[in-house]
Amino acid sequence: MAKQVNGINVDNLTGFTNAVTKTPDKGRVDFSVTSRWKGQTRMEAEVSSFTMGGVEIPKSFTIATDEPEELLGANTAPNPQELLMAAVNACMMVGFVANAAARGIVLEKLEIETHGQLDLRGFLGISEDVIADYDSMSYTVTVKGNATPE
Numbered sequence: 001m002a003k004q005v006n007g008i009n010v011d012n013l014t015g016f017t018n019a020v021t022k023t024p025d026k027g028r029v030d031f032s033v034t035s036r037w038k039g040q041t042r043m044e045a046e047v048s049s050f051t052m053g054g055v056e057i058p059k060s061f062t063i064a065t066d067e068p069e070e071l072l073g074a075n076t077a078p079n080p081q082e083l084l085m086a087a088v089n090a091c092m093m094v095g096f097v098a099n100a101a102a103r104g105i106v107l108e109k110l111e112i113e114t115h116g117q118l119d120l121r122g123f124l125g126i127s128e129d130v131i132a133d134y135d136s137m138s139y140t141v142t143v144k145g146n147a148t149p150e
Contacts, residue, residue, distance in 0.1 A: 008101035026053040041073035085114040109144040
């Protein structure tokens, strides 16, 4: 039976790590997303495949975004900023969970809260002194498991 830590098959993770170490091209991935405007502030992004080690792997996902009514949308889906933060959290979390599993660290809890602040005057183009970007972004990681704090 395969060793599972945090839901990760450690034998598969070790095998994959060894394969990429031996043949680095096996670890090269290409991702793409096609986004289509659906009216007002609504958009749907389609994920149809990705390429890993030169092999195309089919997928089929649709991701919707919208803005809240206060930002001229219909509030039918998370807005792009919320999805951006969710994606950053997911990327950090996958890395954290996989690396913990590789070290035999059993997690009981893992939570990442991300906060970003931006000034809409930059997005709206009404102030040359404000860029359309985040003023700040921060995150807090809460973790509980069988490892030492270090």
